Amino acid sequence: MRAALAILRKDLRIEWRTKESLSSLIVLGVLLLVALTVAYDPTPETAATLAPPVLWATFVFTGLLGIQRGFLVERENDCLAGLLGAPIDPASIFAGKLAANLVLLAAMQAIVVPLVGLFLHVDLGASLGGLVVVLLLGNLGFAALATLFAAIAVRTRAREVLLPVLLLPLLVPLLIGAVKATEHVLASGLAAAGDALGVLAAFDVIFTVAGWLLFTYVVRD
C-alpha cells in the first residue's frame, strides 16, 4: 500500500506541475459537450433525458485520453522498468495508477458536470448527492478497466487506437448501468436507481479485482 501511495503522490505531483492531462481533459470535455449539445439541440422536454448519455459519453472519451496519458508518463525514459525492478508488488502499481486516474476523473468532472447542467438547462444541484454516488461507482469501474488496458496498450505502437478498441466493447455494461442510474437519480432520486447501481457495483468489484490480479502479467514481459 505504501508503494501505491508513493506512485499516487508521484503522479499527482507530475500532473500538478505540468497540468497536461487535466487541461487536455477539460478542453476535450467542453468541446464534446458543445458538439453534442449543438448536434441534439435539446428542448426543455428532452434535455433531462439527454443529460445522462451526454455526461457519460463525455466522461468516457475524455477519460480514455487522460488514462492513456497517465501511462505514457511511465513509458518516457523507460520509467516502467524502474517500477518493475523495484521490490514492490506490481499490483501496487495498478493501485497507485488507478487512484491517480480516479483523482484526475473527479477533477475533470468537477468542471464538466456543472457545464452539462448549464448547457442542457438541467438542475443537477437538486440531485447532487445521488449523482456523486453514481459518478464514484461509474468512475471506479471505468478507471479500473481502463488502467488495466492502458498498461497493455502503452506497450504497443498502435496504442492510441488499441485502447478504445479494446476498452469500449467491455465498457458497454458499465455505460448502460451508469446512464440508467443517472436517469433515475435525476428523475426520482438515488433510491430509484438501486438496480443500476447494483450493476455498477458488480462491474467495479469484478474489474478492480481482475485488474489487481492480472496487472502483474500484463506489465511483465
Next chain:
Amino acid sequence: MRRFGGVAVLAGVDLSVEAGELVVLLGANGAGKTTLLRVLATLLRPSEGTLELFGVDAGLRTAETLRRVGYVGHESACYPDLTGAENLTFYAGLYDVPNAAARVAELLSWAGLDGAARRPVRVYSRGMQQRLALARAMLHAPDLLILDEPFSGLDPAAQTALDDRLLALRTAGHAIVLSTHDVARAAPLATRTVVLHGGRIVWNGAGAADPVVLARTYDDVTRGRA
C-alpha cells in the same frame, strides 16, 4: 535462451557471477548484451533455462531478491517532470532506503548534481541523466549492480568517478555486471571479461585482462576470427 518473435537473441548462455566480481560484458551491436542484462535484472524472462539470483529462482521476483539488485539500462528510468532529488526520493521510498534524505544527498553529491537537484530532469543533459540513473541504481546499495553501457554520455571526470565507485563497490564485495564497447576503460576494472557474439558467450576470461590482449581478443571474436 531468450527469443523475440521466434528469433533466438540469447542461446545457451551459462554465466555465474560471484560476490566481489566485476564482470565486463563485451560484444558488437546486436550480440545480445542488453537482452542478457535485462534478463539478469528480471525485466525479461528467459524463454528457456533458469536464472537464479542469490540462490533463489529469479522468476519468483521476491521483494528480497529485487531489493538486492540495481539496474541501469539505456534510459534513465527517471521522470522528466520531477527534479533529480524528487526522482531519487521516490525510488528511495520504493526501496525502503533507511535515512533516505541523507542517502539521496550523498548520491546527488557523488553524481555532481547538487546544483541541479532542484531542476526537472527534462532539462538535464544526456550525461546528467546518466549520472542520475547511476545514482538511482546505487541508492539502495544493491549486492548486484547491472549496468548497460554506464559510461555512455559521461564526461571524462564523471567516467573516472564511476571507475572509482565501481572499484570501491567491487572491493566491498558487491557483484557488478556491466556492458561496454570501451575495452580500454573496462579492462582495468574487470575481474572477468565475457564476450558475447551472436547471443552466445564466445570468451569468458577469468582474472583482470590486459587491455591490449583483451582488445585483440574482442576484435577477433567479433570479426569471427576466433
